[in-house]
Amino acid sequence: MDSWGRKGKGIMKVFVRSRPTATFAQELIEILPDGKTVQIHQSKGRRCGGYHAPSSWCFQLDGVLHLLSQEEVYARVGQEVVLGALDGYNGTVLCFGQTGAGKTYTMTGTTESYRQRGIIPRAVEQVFQEVAKRSDHIFSVQLSYLEVYNDTLTDLLSTLAGPQHLAPRGPVPPPGPVPPPGPAPRPGLALMEEPGGRVSIRGLSLHPVQSQEEALDLLFEGELNRIMGAHAMNNHSSRSHCIFTLHIQSRSRSLSGTTFLRSKLSLVDLAGSERLGRTGGAGQTLREATHINKSLSFLEQTILALADPRRDHIPFRHSKLTHALKHSLGGNCNTVLVANIYGEETQMDETLSTLRFASRMKSVKSQPSINQHVDPALEVKRLQKEVETLRDELSIQNLLVNGGGARYQPLSEAQQAELQDQVQRYLDGSLEAISVVSVRQLQEVFSQFRLAVQEQEQRVKAKLSQTYTLVERGRADDSANPKEEDEVEEEEEEEDEEEVGGSRRVGGMTGRARVKSKRKKAKEAPPSRGKKPGAASPVHGKALETRSSPRIHPPPQTPEDEPDPPDQEVQEAPPPEAEPIRTDSPPTKAQAFEEFKASGGAGLHRLLRSNKEVLQERRALLHLLGQELNAAKRDIDAAAEDVQRHRHAHGRLRGSEETQDVEEALVGRLGALRTRYRQHHDQLGPARAEVRYCQHLVDRCRVRLLSEFESWYPNSLLSPREVPEGGSITPGLVPPDRSPSLGDEERRPCEHVQSRRGEGPGAVAFYNAHRRSLRRRKSRRPPGTLPNTLPTTLLPFA
Ligand SMILES: Nc1ncnc2c1ncn2[C@@H]1O[C@H](COP(=O)(O)OP(=O)(O)OP(=O)(O)O)[C@@H](O)[C@H]1O
Structure with missing residues (x-):
């Protein structure tokens, strides 16, 4: 399958999305039939009539998303980037535009409605659907959620315990008033430039996620923690830039694969650009707006620098936002920008400025490339195997071409004895030179020399001890129980x-x-x-x-x-x-266990027994295979010696046809034996893996049987007063009056979820996560206070 995200055309994709409004300025904003061009006409009343002032502007983009549903927007904007990320390409989707133009709606959507979910929840769903489809790969997914507010970094998921942190935990706060809801400040959060130029954020929590629901749970948790504010342009305005990142790692399940892919999918909801006078802010809002505009202006400068091939310095470090996005803008990344506009006549200046930014962004080049890494441990294994194969091949080649002088296999006992004999004769002077044709033979010769020296030493010691009646001690203890190893x-x-x-x-x-x-x-x-x-x-x-x-x-x-x-x-x-x-x-307990095996644990016990039978069967097979392999090895040694012997005996008659036939037959047999050996050898690995897997299953069954027994024992056989406090209770054995029941409040959302199952495959996970986020919000809100977020409206505000 070929797609944009994986072909990596090298240019950013830019889309324009318009927020629906009853008073869309159709006369001023013209969307051309190609669906990619927007023309902005100057309103007559505002035209200044000067020589240089154009009356219209034309912006060529990759698509205009006008009155499109969330699903259609995702299909155009997100799908390919996500597929690219699963194939190992970094991907970024950014939403940019004036405040209230629909950036958060595009990126996150509404958390109350599955149909109106935005790019992030859809990307999460697609990632896990793809992971399930690609069963030939093992995936691991982690996520982080970063907020940049007033040029300060905040971890939106720091309210959750358990993830990996790169920074030491902050100091324990002194006792005092309960802190307001939201993420705890993490003083350790800092941008770090690693050797090789990679930017990482020290202290940002990374959360491993196994399912769509887990990931959505974290997304909604982060949403709860975002800094929102209300002003004249948007009741529910994001006052910060937010970067939701999925870190995806995958490796092939095939044993020969030594590489793995690691990619980052960054989904960025930028804070809205705003004219200070129009949003009517003062104090805190004004300060926030100043920071937002400043960081967006740095972003624009960075993008301009990226688009200019003559610039060798890109000012990423000017702001935390651009620094954090260093590898998500251009570079080796598939980047898509959604420029959100609010198409009312009163918003024309902002619309024009957003479109100008969008068209500048379109000229930024990128060079997407797969982030492939080599696993050193697996690479060593692969190389070892390759060395083994090459050694085999060399030895066969040598046998066929040079008459089999050099050997690359371990030496047989006969060959070792032959070399030992040569070394002895060399030492006593009856042999002029030792003939050595391989490194293994050379090593053997050296070890024979060492043995000879050691034996000589022993002899000298023995002679000395006889002479001086020295007694050697201390060896008896070591051999006290020679059978011990066997017993083990x-x-x-x-x-x-x-x-x-x-x-x-x-x-x-x-x-x-x-x-x-x-x-x-x-x-x-x-x-x-x-x-x-x-x-x-x-x-x-x-x-x-x-x-x-x-x-x-x-x-x-x-x-x-x-x-x-x-x-x-x-x-x-x-x-x-x-x-x-x-x-x-x-x-x-012993009797109880027998009873448990016959009653409550009978199923598990049966399973354990049958698993053990399979394990024994597999072990026997493995044993057989090992024996066959040894037999094949012995046959090869014997056949190789036959070849040698034949050559030695008929050396001078080599030219005769009969001798050649015999030699060919012997060499052919040797080849066949090697093939048989290799076949057995190839079966050995999978057979061992099977045994290991069966053993694993047996161990799991055992542990399960025992832990279920531990739960069953106090509840089933002892009277209630004998149940230890805090003792566990097996769900099936819980008395009816103690069974956990759902309260009305809990049951209602469940029914709701059931009824919405029809909305789509991920709807249940979405609503489950939403329900949990509501519960969290409720539990954190101090009693008597109002919710800290206002209901999201789908209608344009007046
Ligand atoms: N395409 C759309 N369809 C329906 N409603 C939309 C759409 N775009 C925006 N809205 C609505 O407009 C309002 C403002 O949108 P949103 O909060 O996403 O704007 P924003 O650009 O993120 O603003 P800010 O920068 O101030 O955070 C929201 O109530 C949202 O539901």
């Missing part, structure tokens, strides 16, 4: 065979780590306890007993290696068979 392997195997035993694996160690720990403990234990089953504490004894007879399903118990035993009873009680079960007391 066996124990490890049995660990895997073992049935789930209550809470013993939750939070504990796994596999080899557990065995090592046990071995260490066994060493540390007093000698009288030894390794005898049952000699230690009951639980310890039981655990060991279980190992010696893996077919008996052990009851759940706390392993001795678990850091915090959850239940004293299980730790200290004698084994079940030692104490008769008291009918008037609750069953032990």
Whole structure:
């Protein structure tokens, strides 16, 4: 699929969008039939009649979005940029224009209506739809929301906990009055220029998001925190510039892919340009307007500099806004500008100035390029594999062309013995030179020399010790238990065979780590306890007993290696068979676990068992494959030796046809064996991955079974007074009188959401996020105060 965002034509796209109004100045604003040109005619009353004053201006743009719905606007403006961002191109959409011309409506839309949502929520929806479609890639999406107000940076999402921060957290505020709603000030927020020229904002929170709903939740949270104000031109005016950024990272699922893509999609709602006299502001509003105009004027200067090929310095650092947007204007970015105009006669001066800005922006060049990065760890793996393949190829080539002198595979035992013999003969002087044709052989020769030197040293030491009756000590301890390694392997195997035993694996160690720990403990234990089953504490004894007879399903118990035993009873009680079960007391945890497996946890238990069966099957296959691989390797060594032997024996008769046939047959066999080896080898990786995955599933099932048991145990088997305070309750077991129920207030929006499901695939996520933002707003507003935002109107104001 080819599209603008990915072809990267190198010029910014500029659209004009007009705010609908009943008194649209049709005589003065003419939209030509090509849908791309706007002509502005000077009103007769205002024409100054001078020689230089033109009576009309013509602006050629990429499209005029007049009376178009939000959906149509997004299709023209946003869709391609978003697709580009998912393919690794940086993308920016900016809304610019006079105050009240519809920038926020275009960028965010109304948060109450799914149909009238703007570019940001639509972009979020498209990103997650595409992520779901592109199943051959793994995506990660993070977002940030920055506000530039009076040339100060604010994190609009700092009210939320949990994201990554690049700056240290601010000092703890002293006790005092409750702060007003909105983001807490983050003194650490600062623009940083990294080596290589990349601009980052220290302290701006980055929020990982997994779904459209999560992202919208954050968008609406940020909207709550934006600084809004009312003035004569707009009741609900954004007094700041806002930059909503999606940071997208993707990598191919294929194991051979070592690169990943990282792109930024910046969606910018600029504050409105305004004539100070017309907005009627004073004090705070006037100060804000001065800052807004100043930063927009710097933006314009920056854009003019970007558009001028003779300029080698671009004044990005003049304002926080341009500095933050350094890589979002031109550069390697797909940039789209929406110039919002308010087409009433009284607004003609502002309209003209917006259109002039738009046409200047159109001449800014950009060079979009994919932001591809190499993952060093994966690259090393790929290169290692390539070296292995090349080595194989070299050795085959050498065998076929030069008669197989040089070898690039590890040396066989026979070859090592041959070299050892050569080294010995060389050392005792019966051999003039050692013939070496590969680096591996050279290394082997060196290690044979080292061995020879070490042996010589040993001999000298032994002689000396005999002479001076020296006794060598300290070796006995090391070989105290030669079977230990084997036992470890066996124990490890049995660990895997073992049935789930209550809470013993939750939070504990796994596999080899557990065995090592046990071995260490066994060493540390007093000698009288030894390794005898049952000699230690009951639980310890039981655990060991279980190992010696893996077919008996052990009851759940706390392993001795678990850091915090959850239940004293299980730790200290004698084994079940030692104490008769008291009918008037609750069953032990071990018995309860058996019961749980037969009742509430039966499904999970069955799943665990079948997963384990699959795991065992896969392991057996892997084992078989390993054996076949070893056999193939041995066959190759034998066949290579046959070839050598044949050449050695028939060296002088090489020209004879019969000898050649035999040699060809031997070499052919060797080739076939190598192919078989490679086939087995290729299967090994996927087989190992399968085993790992099955093991992962088994582990998850275990953990799930245990955690469900932990929830089930106190509620099902103990009387209510025995339920520990704060003990968890499994949803299915909650008594009806304790079940959580939705209040009227909660239920109503749910019904509302249900009824709106038909509006579109993302409507439910949109309304869910909206509902949550309303709740947050309500909970933050001090009692008795009015909402801090006014209802959004769809009608033009008078
Ligand atoms: N295309 C449109 N369709 C319907 N209503 C619109 C449209 N454009 C703007 N409006 C309405 O006009 C009003 C002002 O729009 P908005 O707040 O988006 O302007 P703005 O350019 O962001 O202003 P400011 O710079 O002061 O923040 C809002 O009530 C909005 O709903």
